[in-house]
Amino acid sequence: AQSVTQLDSQVPVFEEAPVELRCNYSSSVSVYLFWYVQYPNQGLQLLLKYLSGSTLVKGINGFEAEFNKSQTSFHLRKPSVHISDTAEYFCAVTLFTNAGKSTFGDGTTLTVKP
Amino acid sequence: DVKVTQSSRYLVKRTGEKVFLECVQDMDHENMFWYRQDPGLGLRLIYFSYDVKMKEKGDIPEGYSVSREKKERFSLILESASTNQTSMYLCASSSPRGWRNTEAFFGQGTRLTVV
Structure with a gap:
Protein backbone atom coordinates (compact mmCIF):
# COMPACT_ATOMS: atom_id res chain seq x y z
CA ALA A 1 0.00 0.00 0.00
CA GLN A 2 1.09 3.54 -0.62
CA SER A 3 1.46 6.28 1.99
CA VAL A 4 2.07 10.02 1.98
CA THR A 5 3.88 12.07 4.59
CA GLN A 6 3.72 15.83 4.68
CA LEU A 7 6.64 16.78 6.85
CA ASP A 8 5.30 20.07 8.19
CA SER A 9 1.83 20.53 9.64
CA GLN A 10 2.17 24.33 9.87
CA VAL A 11 4.35 26.70 7.83
CA PRO A 12 4.27 30.41 8.73
CA VAL A 13 6.04 32.77 6.33
CA PHE A 14 6.13 36.48 5.64
CA GLU A 15 4.67 37.94 2.47
CA GLU A 16 7.04 37.90 -0.55
CA ALA A 17 9.27 35.26 1.07
CA PRO A 18 9.91 31.91 -0.67
CA VAL A 19 8.22 28.78 0.65
CA GLU A 20 8.67 25.03 0.34
CA LEU A 21 6.07 22.50 1.48
CA ARG A 22 7.54 19.04 1.76
CA CYS A 23 5.95 15.76 0.71
CA ASN A 24 7.41 12.27 0.78
CA TYR A 25 5.65 9.14 -0.37
CA SER A 26 6.20 5.43 -0.27
CA SER A 27 5.06 2.97 -2.88
CA SER A 28 6.40 -0.21 -4.41
CA VAL A 29 4.96 0.68 -7.81
CA SER A 30 4.81 3.75 -10.01
CA VAL A 31 2.53 6.56 -8.95
CA TYR A 32 0.93 9.77 -10.09
CA LEU A 33 1.46 12.74 -7.79
CA PHE A 34 -0.76 15.72 -7.03
CA TRP A 35 -0.87 18.87 -4.93
CA TYR A 36 -4.25 20.31 -3.99
CA VAL A 37 -5.11 23.55 -2.21
CA GLN A 38 -8.05 24.15 0.10
CA TYR A 39 -9.08 27.69 0.95
CA PRO A 40 -11.18 28.21 4.10
CA ASN A 41 -14.64 26.66 3.93
CA GLN A 42 -14.10 25.33 0.42
CA GLY A 43 -13.38 22.03 -1.26
CA LEU A 44 -10.00 21.06 -2.66
CA GLN A 45 -8.78 22.25 -6.05
CA LEU A 46 -5.85 21.00 -8.08
CA LEU A 47 -2.63 23.03 -7.96
CA LEU A 48 -0.49 20.78 -10.12
CA LYS A 49 0.16 17.16 -11.03
CA TYR A 50 2.97 14.88 -12.14
CA LEU A 51 1.97 12.08 -14.49
CA SER A 52 5.16 11.50 -16.50
CA GLY A 53 7.90 13.33 -18.38
CA SER A 54 9.68 16.38 -16.99
CA THR A 55 10.21 16.12 -13.26
CA LEU A 56 9.60 19.84 -12.74
CA VAL A 57 5.94 20.67 -13.04
CA LYS A 58 4.35 24.10 -12.93
CA GLY A 59 0.90 24.78 -11.59
CA ILE A 60 -1.49 27.60 -10.97
CA ASN A 61 -0.77 30.71 -8.92
CA GLY A 62 3.00 30.50 -9.48
CA PHE A 63 3.53 27.20 -7.68
CA GLU A 64 5.84 24.47 -8.93
CA SER A 80 7.36 34.70 -3.47
CA VAL A 81 4.13 34.15 -1.54
CA HIS A 82 1.13 36.44 -1.17
CA ILE A 83 -1.38 36.84 1.61
CA SER A 84 -3.91 35.13 -0.64
CA ASP A 85 -1.82 31.92 -0.60
CA THR A 86 -2.89 31.32 3.00
CA ALA A 87 -4.62 27.94 2.81
CA GLU A 88 -4.22 24.25 3.53
CA TYR A 89 -2.20 22.22 1.04
CA PHE A 90 -2.52 18.49 0.45
CA CYS A 91 -0.14 16.13 -1.30
CA ALA A 92 -1.70 13.02 -2.85
CA VAL A 93 -0.54 9.91 -4.68
CA THR A 94 -2.43 7.54 -6.95
CA LEU A 95 -1.14 4.20 -8.10
CA PHE A 96 -1.06 3.64 -11.86
CA THR A 97 -3.42 0.71 -11.48
CA ASN A 98 -5.59 1.84 -8.59
CA ALA A 99 -8.62 3.09 -10.55
CA GLY A 100 -8.14 6.68 -9.49
CA LYS A 101 -8.14 6.22 -5.71
CA SER A 102 -5.76 8.69 -4.12
CA THR A 103 -4.03 8.58 -0.77
CA PHE A 104 -3.74 12.03 0.82
CA GLY A 105 -1.26 13.43 3.28
CA ASP A 106 -2.44 15.04 6.49
CA GLY A 107 -2.12 18.54 5.05
CA THR A 108 0.13 21.55 5.61
CA THR A 109 -1.37 24.85 6.74
CA LEU A 110 0.45 27.73 5.07
CA THR A 111 -0.02 31.07 6.83
CA VAL A 112 1.33 34.13 5.06
CA LYS A 113 1.87 37.10 7.35
CA PRO A 114 2.11 40.74 6.24
CA ASP B 1 -15.63 23.25 -16.07
CA VAL B 2 -16.31 20.17 -14.02
CA LYS B 3 -18.80 20.79 -11.31
CA VAL B 4 -19.33 18.64 -8.27
CA THR B 5 -22.25 19.80 -6.18
CA GLN B 6 -23.00 18.73 -2.65
CA SER B 7 -26.58 19.31 -1.58
CA SER B 8 -25.84 21.06 1.72
CA ARG B 9 -22.98 23.20 3.02
CA TYR B 10 -24.02 22.87 6.66
CA LEU B 11 -26.18 20.27 8.42
CA VAL B 12 -27.14 19.78 12.05
CA LYS B 13 -28.65 16.42 12.96
CA ARG B 14 -29.59 14.63 16.15
CA THR B 15 -27.96 11.46 17.44
CA GLY B 16 -29.71 8.41 16.01
CA GLU B 17 -31.11 10.15 12.93
CA LYS B 18 -30.64 8.69 9.46
CA VAL B 19 -28.70 11.23 7.43
CA PHE B 20 -28.35 11.50 3.66
CA LEU B 21 -25.55 13.49 2.00
CA GLU B 22 -26.06 13.95 -1.72
CA CYS B 23 -23.46 14.62 -4.41
CA VAL B 24 -23.97 15.26 -8.12
CA GLN B 25 -21.33 15.68 -10.84
CA ASP B 26 -21.95 16.95 -14.36
CA MET B 27 -18.96 15.59 -16.29
CA ASP B 28 -19.93 11.97 -16.84
CA HIS B 29 -17.14 10.76 -14.54
CA GLU B 30 -16.99 7.06 -13.77
CA ASN B 31 -15.39 7.37 -10.35
CA MET B 32 -16.97 9.02 -7.35
CA PHE B 33 -15.68 9.23 -3.79
CA TRP B 34 -16.73 10.22 -0.30
CA TYR B 35 -14.05 11.48 2.07
CA ARG B 36 -14.13 12.62 5.63
CA GLN B 37 -11.84 15.49 6.68
CA ASP B 38 -10.84 16.05 10.30
CA PRO B 39 -8.14 18.42 11.63
CA GLY B 40 -4.71 16.82 11.57
CA LEU B 41 -5.99 13.65 9.90
CA GLY B 42 -6.15 14.78 6.29
CA LEU B 43 -8.70 13.18 4.01
CA ARG B 44 -9.82 9.65 4.76
CA LEU B 45 -11.70 7.63 2.16
CA ILE B 46 -15.08 6.33 3.31
CA TYR B 47 -16.40 4.75 0.12
CA PHE B 48 -15.56 4.68 -3.56
CA SER B 49 -17.73 3.89 -6.59
CA TYR B 50 -16.27 3.13 -10.02
CA ASP B 51 -19.57 2.58 -11.83
CA VAL B 52 -23.32 2.62 -11.31
CA LYS B 53 -24.34 0.26 -8.51
CA MET B 54 -20.68 -0.60 -7.88
CA LYS B 55 -19.05 0.36 -4.62
CA GLU B 56 -15.95 -0.40 -2.66
CA LYS B 57 -15.13 0.23 0.99
CA GLY B 58 -12.49 2.77 1.77
CA ASP B 59 -10.42 3.12 4.90
CA ILE B 60 -13.22 4.05 7.33
CA PRO B 61 -16.57 2.60 6.12
CA GLU B 62 -17.97 1.69 9.54
CA GLY B 63 -21.24 3.48 10.27
CA TYR B 64 -21.69 4.55 6.65
CA SER B 65 -23.29 3.18 3.50
CA VAL B 66 -23.56 4.54 -0.04
CA SER B 67 -25.86 4.43 -3.02
CA ARG B 68 -25.16 5.03 -6.69
CA GLU B 69 -28.24 4.41 -8.79
CA LYS B 70 -27.27 6.90 -11.52
CA LYS B 71 -23.85 7.74 -12.87
CA GLU B 72 -24.00 11.39 -11.86
CA ARG B 73 -25.21 10.91 -8.28
CA PHE B 74 -23.47 9.39 -5.27
CA SER B 75 -25.15 9.42 -1.86
CA LEU B 76 -23.58 8.89 1.54
CA ILE B 77 -25.86 7.52 4.23
CA LEU B 78 -25.32 7.61 7.97
CA GLU B 79 -27.67 4.90 9.18
CA SER B 80 -27.76 6.15 12.78
CA ALA B 81 -25.79 9.35 13.26
CA SER B 82 -23.44 9.58 16.22
CA THR B 83 -21.50 12.51 17.66
CA ASN B 84 -18.20 11.02 16.46
CA GLN B 85 -19.44 11.47 12.90
CA THR B 86 -19.36 15.24 13.30
CA SER B 87 -16.97 16.23 10.52
CA MET B 88 -16.47 17.81 7.10
CA TYR B 89 -17.56 15.49 4.30
CA LEU B 90 -16.12 15.92 0.83
CA CYS B 91 -17.39 14.36 -2.37
CA ALA B 92 -15.13 13.99 -5.40
CA SER B 93 -15.22 12.57 -8.90
CA SER B 94 -12.62 11.54 -11.47
CA SER B 95 -12.36 9.71 -14.72
CA PRO B 96 -9.84 7.05 -15.70
CA ARG B 97 -8.89 7.67 -19.33
CA GLY B 98 -7.20 4.69 -20.86
CA TRP B 99 -4.12 3.92 -18.84
CA ARG B 100 -4.07 7.26 -17.09
CA ASN B 101 -6.07 8.44 -14.16
CA THR B 102 -6.92 12.09 -13.89
CA GLU B 103 -7.05 14.25 -10.81
CA ALA B 104 -10.09 14.37 -8.56
CA PHE B 105 -12.61 17.22 -8.68
CA PHE B 106 -14.12 18.13 -5.33
CA GLY B 107 -17.39 19.56 -4.12
CA GLN B 108 -17.51 22.41 -1.62
CA GLY B 109 -17.97 20.10 1.33
CA THR B 110 -20.73 19.49 3.85
CA ARG B 111 -20.01 20.35 7.46
CA LEU B 112 -22.11 17.96 9.50
CA THR B 113 -22.70 18.46 13.21
CA VAL B 114 -24.37 15.67 15.18
CA VAL B 115 -25.80 16.79 18.52
Missing part, protein backbone atom coordinates in the same frame (compact mmCIF):
# COMPACT_ATOMS: atom_id res chain seq x y z
CA ALA A 65 6.91 21.06 -7.70
CA GLU A 66 9.76 18.69 -8.44
CA PHE A 67 9.39 14.92 -8.57
CA ASN A 68 12.44 13.15 -7.18
CA LYS A 69 12.12 9.42 -7.72
CA SER A 70 15.27 8.43 -5.83
CA GLN A 71 14.18 10.35 -2.75
CA THR A 72 10.47 9.59 -3.28
CA SER A 73 9.63 13.24 -2.77
CA PHE A 74 7.37 15.79 -4.43
CA HIS A 75 8.04 19.12 -2.72
CA LEU A 76 5.95 22.19 -3.55
CA ARG A 77 7.64 25.57 -3.94
CA LYS A 78 6.80 29.19 -4.62
CA PRO A 79 9.49 31.89 -4.91
Whole structure:
Protein backbone atom coordinates (compact mmCIF):
# COMPACT_ATOMS: atom_id res chain seq x y z
CA ALA A 1 0.00 0.00 0.00
CA GLN A 2 1.09 3.54 -0.62
CA SER A 3 1.46 6.28 1.99
CA VAL A 4 2.07 10.02 1.98
CA THR A 5 3.88 12.07 4.59
CA GLN A 6 3.72 15.83 4.68
CA LEU A 7 6.64 16.78 6.85
CA ASP A 8 5.30 20.07 8.19
CA SER A 9 1.83 20.53 9.64
CA GLN A 10 2.17 24.33 9.87
CA VAL A 11 4.35 26.70 7.83
CA PRO A 12 4.27 30.41 8.73
CA VAL A 13 6.04 32.77 6.33
CA PHE A 14 6.13 36.48 5.64
CA GLU A 15 4.67 37.94 2.47
CA GLU A 16 7.04 37.90 -0.55
CA ALA A 17 9.27 35.26 1.07
CA PRO A 18 9.91 31.91 -0.67
CA VAL A 19 8.22 28.78 0.65
CA GLU A 20 8.67 25.03 0.34
CA LEU A 21 6.07 22.50 1.48
CA ARG A 22 7.54 19.04 1.76
CA CYS A 23 5.95 15.76 0.71
CA ASN A 24 7.41 12.27 0.78
CA TYR A 25 5.65 9.14 -0.37
CA SER A 26 6.20 5.43 -0.27
CA SER A 27 5.06 2.97 -2.88
CA SER A 28 6.40 -0.21 -4.41
CA VAL A 29 4.96 0.68 -7.81
CA SER A 30 4.81 3.75 -10.01
CA VAL A 31 2.53 6.56 -8.95
CA TYR A 32 0.93 9.77 -10.09
CA LEU A 33 1.46 12.74 -7.79
CA PHE A 34 -0.76 15.72 -7.03
CA TRP A 35 -0.87 18.87 -4.93
CA TYR A 36 -4.25 20.31 -3.99
CA VAL A 37 -5.11 23.55 -2.21
CA GLN A 38 -8.05 24.15 0.10
CA TYR A 39 -9.08 27.69 0.95
CA PRO A 40 -11.18 28.21 4.10
CA ASN A 41 -14.64 26.66 3.93
CA GLN A 42 -14.10 25.33 0.42
CA GLY A 43 -13.38 22.03 -1.26
CA LEU A 44 -10.00 21.06 -2.66
CA GLN A 45 -8.78 22.25 -6.05
CA LEU A 46 -5.85 21.00 -8.08
CA LEU A 47 -2.63 23.03 -7.96
CA LEU A 48 -0.49 20.78 -10.12
CA LYS A 49 0.16 17.16 -11.03
CA TYR A 50 2.97 14.88 -12.14
CA LEU A 51 1.97 12.08 -14.49
CA SER A 52 5.16 11.50 -16.50
CA GLY A 53 7.90 13.33 -18.38
CA SER A 54 9.68 16.38 -16.99
CA THR A 55 10.21 16.12 -13.26
CA LEU A 56 9.60 19.84 -12.74
CA VAL A 57 5.94 20.67 -13.04
CA LYS A 58 4.35 24.10 -12.93
CA GLY A 59 0.90 24.78 -11.59
CA ILE A 60 -1.49 27.60 -10.97
CA ASN A 61 -0.77 30.71 -8.92
CA GLY A 62 3.00 30.50 -9.48
CA PHE A 63 3.53 27.20 -7.68
CA GLU A 64 5.84 24.47 -8.93
CA ALA A 65 6.91 21.06 -7.70
CA GLU A 66 9.76 18.69 -8.44
CA PHE A 67 9.39 14.92 -8.57
CA ASN A 68 12.44 13.15 -7.18
CA LYS A 69 12.12 9.42 -7.72
CA SER A 70 15.27 8.43 -5.83
CA GLN A 71 14.18 10.35 -2.75
CA THR A 72 10.47 9.59 -3.28
CA SER A 73 9.63 13.24 -2.77
CA PHE A 74 7.37 15.79 -4.43
CA HIS A 75 8.04 19.12 -2.72
CA LEU A 76 5.95 22.19 -3.55
CA ARG A 77 7.64 25.57 -3.94
CA LYS A 78 6.80 29.19 -4.62
CA PRO A 79 9.49 31.89 -4.91
CA SER A 80 7.36 34.70 -3.47
CA VAL A 81 4.13 34.15 -1.54
CA HIS A 82 1.13 36.44 -1.17
CA ILE A 83 -1.38 36.84 1.61
CA SER A 84 -3.91 35.13 -0.64
CA ASP A 85 -1.82 31.92 -0.60
CA THR A 86 -2.89 31.32 3.00
CA ALA A 87 -4.62 27.94 2.81
CA GLU A 88 -4.22 24.25 3.53
CA TYR A 89 -2.20 22.22 1.04
CA PHE A 90 -2.52 18.49 0.45
CA CYS A 91 -0.14 16.13 -1.30
CA ALA A 92 -1.70 13.02 -2.85
CA VAL A 93 -0.54 9.91 -4.68
CA THR A 94 -2.43 7.54 -6.95
CA LEU A 95 -1.14 4.20 -8.10
CA PHE A 96 -1.06 3.64 -11.86
CA THR A 97 -3.42 0.71 -11.48
CA ASN A 98 -5.59 1.84 -8.59
CA ALA A 99 -8.62 3.09 -10.55
CA GLY A 100 -8.14 6.68 -9.49
CA LYS A 101 -8.14 6.22 -5.71
CA SER A 102 -5.76 8.69 -4.12
CA THR A 103 -4.03 8.58 -0.77
CA PHE A 104 -3.74 12.03 0.82
CA GLY A 105 -1.26 13.43 3.28
CA ASP A 106 -2.44 15.04 6.49
CA GLY A 107 -2.12 18.54 5.05
CA THR A 108 0.13 21.55 5.61
CA THR A 109 -1.37 24.85 6.74
CA LEU A 110 0.45 27.73 5.07
CA THR A 111 -0.02 31.07 6.83
CA VAL A 112 1.33 34.13 5.06
CA LYS A 113 1.87 37.10 7.35
CA PRO A 114 2.11 40.74 6.24
CA ASP B 1 -15.63 23.25 -16.07
CA VAL B 2 -16.31 20.17 -14.02
CA LYS B 3 -18.80 20.79 -11.31
CA VAL B 4 -19.33 18.64 -8.27
CA THR B 5 -22.25 19.80 -6.18
CA GLN B 6 -23.00 18.73 -2.65
CA SER B 7 -26.58 19.31 -1.58
CA SER B 8 -25.84 21.06 1.72
CA ARG B 9 -22.98 23.20 3.02
CA TYR B 10 -24.02 22.87 6.66
CA LEU B 11 -26.18 20.27 8.42
CA VAL B 12 -27.14 19.78 12.05
CA LYS B 13 -28.65 16.42 12.96
CA ARG B 14 -29.59 14.63 16.15
CA THR B 15 -27.96 11.46 17.44
CA GLY B 16 -29.71 8.41 16.01
CA GLU B 17 -31.11 10.15 12.93
CA LYS B 18 -30.64 8.69 9.46
CA VAL B 19 -28.70 11.23 7.43
CA PHE B 20 -28.35 11.50 3.66
CA LEU B 21 -25.55 13.49 2.00
CA GLU B 22 -26.06 13.95 -1.72
CA CYS B 23 -23.46 14.62 -4.41
CA VAL B 24 -23.97 15.26 -8.12
CA GLN B 25 -21.33 15.68 -10.84
CA ASP B 26 -21.95 16.95 -14.36
CA MET B 27 -18.96 15.59 -16.29
CA ASP B 28 -19.93 11.97 -16.84
CA HIS B 29 -17.14 10.76 -14.54
CA GLU B 30 -16.99 7.06 -13.77
CA ASN B 31 -15.39 7.37 -10.35
CA MET B 32 -16.97 9.02 -7.35
CA PHE B 33 -15.68 9.23 -3.79
CA TRP B 34 -16.73 10.22 -0.30
CA TYR B 35 -14.05 11.48 2.07
CA ARG B 36 -14.13 12.62 5.63
CA GLN B 37 -11.84 15.49 6.68
CA ASP B 38 -10.84 16.05 10.30
CA PRO B 39 -8.14 18.42 11.63
CA GLY B 40 -4.71 16.82 11.57
CA LEU B 41 -5.99 13.65 9.90
CA GLY B 42 -6.15 14.78 6.29
CA LEU B 43 -8.70 13.18 4.01
CA ARG B 44 -9.82 9.65 4.76
CA LEU B 45 -11.70 7.63 2.16
CA ILE B 46 -15.08 6.33 3.31
CA TYR B 47 -16.40 4.75 0.12
CA PHE B 48 -15.56 4.68 -3.56
CA SER B 49 -17.73 3.89 -6.59
CA TYR B 50 -16.27 3.13 -10.02
CA ASP B 51 -19.57 2.58 -11.83
CA VAL B 52 -23.32 2.62 -11.31
CA LYS B 53 -24.34 0.26 -8.51
CA MET B 54 -20.68 -0.60 -7.88
CA LYS B 55 -19.05 0.36 -4.62
CA GLU B 56 -15.95 -0.40 -2.66
CA LYS B 57 -15.13 0.23 0.99
CA GLY B 58 -12.49 2.77 1.77
CA ASP B 59 -10.42 3.12 4.90
CA ILE B 60 -13.22 4.05 7.33
CA PRO B 61 -16.57 2.60 6.12
CA GLU B 62 -17.97 1.69 9.54
CA GLY B 63 -21.24 3.48 10.27
CA TYR B 64 -21.69 4.55 6.65
CA SER B 65 -23.29 3.18 3.50
CA VAL B 66 -23.56 4.54 -0.04
CA SER B 67 -25.86 4.43 -3.02
CA ARG B 68 -25.16 5.03 -6.69
CA GLU B 69 -28.24 4.41 -8.79
CA LYS B 70 -27.27 6.90 -11.52
CA LYS B 71 -23.85 7.74 -12.87
CA GLU B 72 -24.00 11.39 -11.86
CA ARG B 73 -25.21 10.91 -8.28
CA PHE B 74 -23.47 9.39 -5.27
CA SER B 75 -25.15 9.42 -1.86
CA LEU B 76 -23.58 8.89 1.54
CA ILE B 77 -25.86 7.52 4.23
CA LEU B 78 -25.32 7.61 7.97
CA GLU B 79 -27.67 4.90 9.18
CA SER B 80 -27.76 6.15 12.78
CA ALA B 81 -25.79 9.35 13.26
CA SER B 82 -23.44 9.58 16.22
CA THR B 83 -21.50 12.51 17.66
CA ASN B 84 -18.20 11.02 16.46
CA GLN B 85 -19.44 11.47 12.90
CA THR B 86 -19.36 15.24 13.30
CA SER B 87 -16.97 16.23 10.52
CA MET B 88 -16.47 17.81 7.10
CA TYR B 89 -17.56 15.49 4.30
CA LEU B 90 -16.12 15.92 0.83
CA CYS B 91 -17.39 14.36 -2.37
CA ALA B 92 -15.13 13.99 -5.40
CA SER B 93 -15.22 12.57 -8.90
CA SER B 94 -12.62 11.54 -11.47
CA SER B 95 -12.36 9.71 -14.72
CA PRO B 96 -9.84 7.05 -15.70
CA ARG B 97 -8.89 7.67 -19.33
CA GLY B 98 -7.20 4.69 -20.86
CA TRP B 99 -4.12 3.92 -18.84
CA ARG B 100 -4.07 7.26 -17.09
CA ASN B 101 -6.07 8.44 -14.16
CA THR B 102 -6.92 12.09 -13.89
CA GLU B 103 -7.05 14.25 -10.81
CA ALA B 104 -10.09 14.37 -8.56
CA PHE B 105 -12.61 17.22 -8.68
CA PHE B 106 -14.12 18.13 -5.33
CA GLY B 107 -17.39 19.56 -4.12
CA GLN B 108 -17.51 22.41 -1.62
CA GLY B 109 -17.97 20.10 1.33
CA THR B 110 -20.73 19.49 3.85
CA ARG B 111 -20.01 20.35 7.46
CA LEU B 112 -22.11 17.96 9.50
CA THR B 113 -22.70 18.46 13.21
CA VAL B 114 -24.37 15.67 15.18
CA VAL B 115 -25.80 16.79 18.52
